[in-house]
Amino acid sequence: MKRIIRNIQASLALVTCTSSQALCQAETPEYIAKKIRKEYSEGNTDKALRLATQGIKKNPEDYSLLTIRGRIYEEENQHAKAESDYTNVISKNKTDAGVYHRRGVVRFFQLKFTDSLTDFDKFIEMVPSQEPYHWQRGLVHYYAGKYKAGRKQFEVHQTVNSQDVENAVWHYLCIAKTDGTKKAEDNFIKITSDRRVPLKQIHALFAGKGTEQQVLDAIIAGNPNPTALNRNQFYGHLYLGLYFEAQSKPNKAAKYIALAAEDHESHGYMGQVARVHHEWLKQKTKTKHTKNNK
Secondary structure, three states, X not given: OHHHHHHHHHHHHHHHHHHHHHHHHHOOHHHHHHHHHHHHHOOOHHHHHHHHHHHHHHOOOOOHHHHHHHHHHHHOOOHHHHHHHHHHHXXXXXXXXXXXXXXXXXXXXXXXXXXXXXXXXXXXXXXXXXXXXXXXXXXXXXXXXXXXXXXXHHHHHHOOOOOOHHHHXXXXXXXXXXXXXXXXXXXXOOOOOOOOOOHHHHHHHHOOOOOHHHHHHHHHOOOOOHHHHHHHHHHHHHHHHHHHHHOOOHHHHHHXXXXXXXXXXXXXXXXXXXXXXXXXXXXXXXXXXXXXXX
């Protein structure tokens, strides 16, 4: 009987060991990554992050799980945590150009303009063919005060995206900062086929041929459904704000930028730009008040 018990115990130990080995083999970073993506796609953000964190602890030398967790943090607007994960990825693998781009994005979203530009420049250095497409870099040039470089970036972007009112406007804004609005108007890029509402009227406004009221009227023309109205209002308010800022009318600029920033999470990257600009204006106002009170 004792011998039988010993044999059963040995068999159980062997089964346990074999099962553990199979489990260990299954829990590769690739397998964990698949589980994380599944949970996140099903809306289980907390569980996805928990799986990612556990996987990172089990695989400290692997950087793929750090990248995935960073992307989740980025999507969830936890930009500081995303930046931290991307920085850790870069410390383990300096050859992934995409991570420099992603870190540049979340740094921009935190108003870290110089650091963001450094990452975007590194990305372009590693993948030069992407320079014409990198309009995000042009935006950071503007906020970092690199207006001539921003102008150049928007000009090269024009070669691959020739009918984008937004590109024309940011090009205008960069010139206005260095040479004034008259020069910016003289060099304003002609756009004829951007059908987004109310960008046709925005283009006319910056070209000196339209009015604020025409933009506001276009936003509500045709009784748009709530989703379309929200989108129209966002773009109208954002670019009205930028227009009045270029025209040295800070109060009107601040009003429209604040309106654009209210629902920024619904408008992708440009929604974040509106939020960044709103926070940037508040920072500058606070700095100005501090200096005046000294």
